[in-house]
Amino acid sequence: MSGGDGRLGHVITNPEGELPPPATAPDSPRRPKQPSLLQRPCMYLACFVKSLPVLFISGIVGWSYYAYVIALLLYAMMDNPIEQILCGILYHYFFIMFFWSYGMTIFTPPGRVPDNWHLSRHATAALSSAKSEDEWKETLAKVGSKMGCNTKQRSVQGALRYCEKCECIKPDRAHHCSVCEICILKMDHHCPWVNNCVGFRNYKFFMLFLCYALLYCIFIAATSARYFVRFWSDSLSLGTAKYHIIFVFLVSILFTISIFSLFWYHVYLVTQNRSTLEQFRAPVFEDQAADKEGWSLGSLNNFKEVFGMNPLLWPFPVSTSVGDGLYFPHRRAKQFNNYHSIANSDNRVAETPTRTLVNPIISGAGTISTTQTIHSSHASSVQQSGHISALSGTVSPLSATEVVLDTNGHTRTVPVHPAYHGIDGVAPSEVVIQ
Numbered sequence: 001m002s003g004g005d006g007r008l009g010h011v012i013t014n015p016e017g018e019l020p021p022p023a024t025a026p027d028s029p030r031r032p033k034q035p036s037l038l039q040r041p042c043m044y045l046a047c048f049v050k051s052l053p054v055l056f057i058s059g060i061v062g063w064s065y066y067a068y069v070i071a072l073l074l075y076a077m078m079d080n081p082i083e084q085i086l087c088g089i090l091y092h093y094f095f096i097m098f099f100w101s102y103g104m105t106i107f108t109p110p111g112r113v114p115d116n117w118h119l120s121r122h123a124t125a126a127l128s129s130a131k132s133e134d135e136w137k138e139t140l141a142k143v144g145s146k147m148g149c150n151t152k153q154r155s156v157q158g159a160l161r162y163c164e165k166c167e168c169i170k171p172d173r174a175h176h177c178s179v180c181e182i183c184i185l186k187m188d189h190h191c192p193w194v195n196n197c198v199g200f201r202n203y204k205f206f207m208l209f210l211c212y213a214l215l216y217c218i219f220i221a222a223t224s225a226r227y228f229v230r231f232w233s234d235s236l237s238l239g240t241a242k243y244h245i246i247f248v249f250l251v252s253i254l255f256t257i258s259i260f261s262l263f264w265y266h267v268y269l270v271t272q273n274r275s276t277l278e279q280f281r282a283p284v285f286e287d288q289a290a291d292k293e294g295w296s297l298g299s300l301n302n303f304k305e306v307f308g309m310n311p312l313l314w315p316f317p318v319s320t321s322v323g324d325g326l327y328f329p330h331r332r333a334k335q336f337n338n339y340h341s342i343a344n345s346d347n348r349v350a351e352t353p354t355r356t357l358v359n360p361i362i363s364g365a366g367t368i369s370t371t372q373t374i375h376s377s378h379a380s381s382v383q384q385s386g387h388i389s390a391l392s393g394t395v396s397p398l399s400a401t402e403v404v405l406d407t408n409g410h411t412r413t414v415p416v417h418p419a420y421h422g423i424d425g426v427a428p429s430e431v432v433i434q
Ligand SMILES: [Zn+2]
Pocket: 163, 164, 165, 166, 167, 175, 176, 177, 181, 182, 183
């Protein structure tokens, strides 16, 4: 879209397709917008309307507690105390886990872009004054590099991803939510049923919320089905409690059907390491290739990235997701076998292996004992020992061990073949004697 002389008669647009913000004085302070007195009542009304789905769900579940515990457990099951106790324990487990997960999904902030990813006034002014798209991209690339924002994802036009509204560089997998009006880390979608965005910090809670909601509904339907049938087949009469049991059975069946497909859809997305947004639009990477599988590390690792390394904590809505939501391991960088990179969430390590030879000791026999450490983004480090002959200058490694992290995040030392020639077949750089 750049003109022949590099100047345009109209406003330059961001490669993401949005208009740039108006130019502001470089030193003007960044102030949050305060709603006017006239806007405030509308804002409160909007907040109330947005929280209606949460109130609706809470009301339904609150009523289901009365229907199940009072009408079914205490009245309908009064002749069978063992069934009463077992159903009472299991029901309260699902009820507590459901509300815990639901509350965590609602009240956990999904993940904001940190302040150091926001452009200064000076930088936004420089972007606004760009005369062509190429100049705009170049300026943004310089600003991003200066800020240390090493993202792997790019816009369709190959530029760094930039949010005009938040005036920030978007970290990988982050998107702007038009409801929350901020950029959300690893945004999945904005969910009206939790009145919150589902993003990096609450995605696990959202998955558990769906899981426990499904289990809660299936449990109620399964244990109330017998009584539901008895009301029609014999003259079991419990007064108004009978209607509560009938309705709680029907409502649980209805919710089971609606949650079932949503839950399994998100299980599929977790195993593919894909957000709902990425399912519809594949992320584009530095090499201009759109790759739906770009973030996938294999099903188990994908699951662990959301649920954490400790299986004991998987069923509980506590924060265990791996990483910081800014950087993610990347299939295209061949990092999928090494969970160390996820735990650190730091893709800024050099991807070219380098060697440093430390502490050479010259022995009386004319040989030098060496220990060298090889760093790469793939393996954590390789310790290699050997002797250098003073006469021939050749390295004769006697033994080499590699410290690696297994998929559980534990370190272990494994032997490396003496004729080690680098990582992944890439020849390491020259040995340097310090
Ligand atoms: Zn934004």
